[in-house]
Amino acid sequence: MCLGIPGELLEVRDVKGLKFGKVRFGGITRDVCLEYAADAVAGDYVVVHVGFAISKIDKDEAARSFAVLEDLGQTGELTADMAEQLLPRSGPWPGEEDP
Amino acid sequence: MKYLDEYRDGGVASSIAKTIAETVTRPWVLMEVCGGQTHSIVRYGIDRMIPPEVELVHGPGCPVCVTSLEMIDKAHAIASRPGVIFTSFGDMLRVPGSRGDLLTLKSRGADVRVVYSPLDAVRIASQNPAREVVFFGIGFETTAPANAMAVYRARKEGVGNFSMLLSHVLVPPAMAAILQAPGNRVQGFLGPGHVCAIMGYREYESLAERYRVPIVITGFEPIDLLEGILMTVRQLETGRAVVENQYARAVTRDGNPAARALVLEVFEVGDRKWRGVGSIPKSGYKIRYEYRMHDAEKRFHVEEIATEESSLCISGQILRGLKKPSDCSAFGTLCTPQKPLGATMVSAEGACAAYYQYGRFLDSASLPAVTAQAPTA
Structure with a gap:
């Protein structure tokens, strides 16, 4: 889980003073914080780790690196939170309001 | 997929492997530090392509693995409390502590949620002001800027019900501990590429000098690993011990200054216990005093839990x-x-x-x- 995953920055916007962007990784698009890659603009490719862009990368390098990560089964962090919503939970836990 | 096809054709890879074989004159033991590199080495059979004189041993670079049992038990204890929403990266949910894992706790009804980014946990906290929201902040230096930003933003935005159970580990002190240990076999390191993308490699220069050990900052792709091995073997064969950067397309000497600055704003270096290894001085991050209201260890008083590992496990x-x-x-x-x-x-x-x-x-x-x-x- 220490590897960054490259993706294409589609758009940049400001959320409460933080620079955010939409990044496309293969078929998945996620919101990513751009504070650590503040000079990235739409169209750039960025390396993203747990929702944070940590560096820019060129397009060919991004494609190659993503292919290796997919082959290694190392792109799971992109969808782990979505898959998790399907896991069962038996009901409200003490202190939680009933939905 | 062109690159992988090229790799599988074997032209480039076998030519580097051949050069390694021509370079090596005696046995050497190299350690790769990053868990992603370990995975890649075994997946692509890199250890079987290189000559038998070059032995690869696998370092402590998987943050999920080295998170101490005590910390997993603390996470379990906090997640069990009424009113708590416990958030984590997905990898940690199945890791067994001595009281079981977080996934089982969730199946019994505890509110345990997987998040993609630590900032998602801060958002959940601001949406649930009546609940305590705790994030399990694990990782190496690559993950630290994300975790630091979550704590920083929670304080800035006044999200008082957000806290982090921090169990961060640092690579260079672990490398020093390995080199200092009696019976150490490691003679050269493949340094962790993405850790250095954040931190740069100045710290590794003093390690290389002090312990007379070559360190080559290396990527995780198969050709990267072969190149890193070749560069390390060349240093060993010529009696050099410096830091070299195989992964220059992602790593600079100074890393990512903005990320490093925020990490130092929120965290400070402290001792840390590693699962399987024990306590290593100054090998982890703690949350700074100024941010203590977001420190789950201070917020929730969890008794020290005595733990025991399997006697068979090596x-x-x-x-x-x-x-x-x-x-x-x-x-x-x-x-x-x-x-x-x-x-x-x-x-x-x-x-x-x-x-x-x-x-x-x-x-x-x-x-x-x-x-x-x-x-x-």
Whole structure:
């Protein structure tokens, strides 16, 4: 889980003073914080780790690196939170309001 | 996929492997530090392409693996409290502590949620002001800027019900601990590429100098690893011990200054216990005093929990490069990814889990030296 995953920055916007962007990784698009890659603009490719862009990368390098990560089964962090919503939970836990 | 096809055709890879074979004149032991590199080495059989004189041992670079049992038990205790929403990266949910894992706790009704980014946990906290929201902040230096930003934003935005259970680990102190340990076998390191993308490699220069050990900052792709091995072997063969950067397309000497600055704003270096290894001085991050209201260890008083690891497990020796997964009597039989006994099997990036996933237990079963090691208990 220490590897960054490259993706294409589609758009940049400001959320409460933080620079955010939409990044496309293969078929998945996620919101990513751009504070650590503040000079990235739409169209750039960025390396993203747990929702944070940590560096820019060129397009060919991004494609190659993503292919290796997919082959290694190392792109799971992109969808782990979505898959998790399907896991069962038996009901409200003490202190939680009933939905 | 062109690159992988090229790799599989073997032209470039076998030419580098051939150069390594021409360069090496005697045995050397190299350690890769990053769990992603371990995974890649075993997946692509890099250790079998290089000459037998060059032995690869696998370092402690899987943050999920080295998170201490005590910390997992603390997470379990906090997640069990009424009113708590406990958030984590998905990798941590199946890791067994001495009281079970977080996924089982969730199936019993505890509110345990997987998040993609630590900032998602801050958002959940601001949406649920009546609940305590805790994030399990684990990782190496690559993850630290994300975790630091979550704490920083929670304080800035006044999200008082957000806190972080921090269990961060740092690579250079672990490398120093390996080099200082009695019986150390490691003579050269493949440094962790993405950790250095954040931190740069100045810290590694003093390690190389102090311990007279070559360190080559290396990527995780198969050709990267072969190049990193070649560069390290060249240094060893010519008696040099410096930091070289194989992964220059992602790593600079100073890393990512904005990320490093925020990490230092929120965290400070402190001692940290590593699963399978024990306590290493100044090998982790703690939350600074100014941010203590977001420190889950201060917010929730969790009693110290005494824990005990399996007596069969040799993960401590594997993490220090003294043994390989196939040296373990429990590997693939009593210890599997479904029922792990210790650190290196609990996550896919652990050396034992990587060996298991790619069928290396079949080799170990055929080796007489290993089958002779029957469990003693």
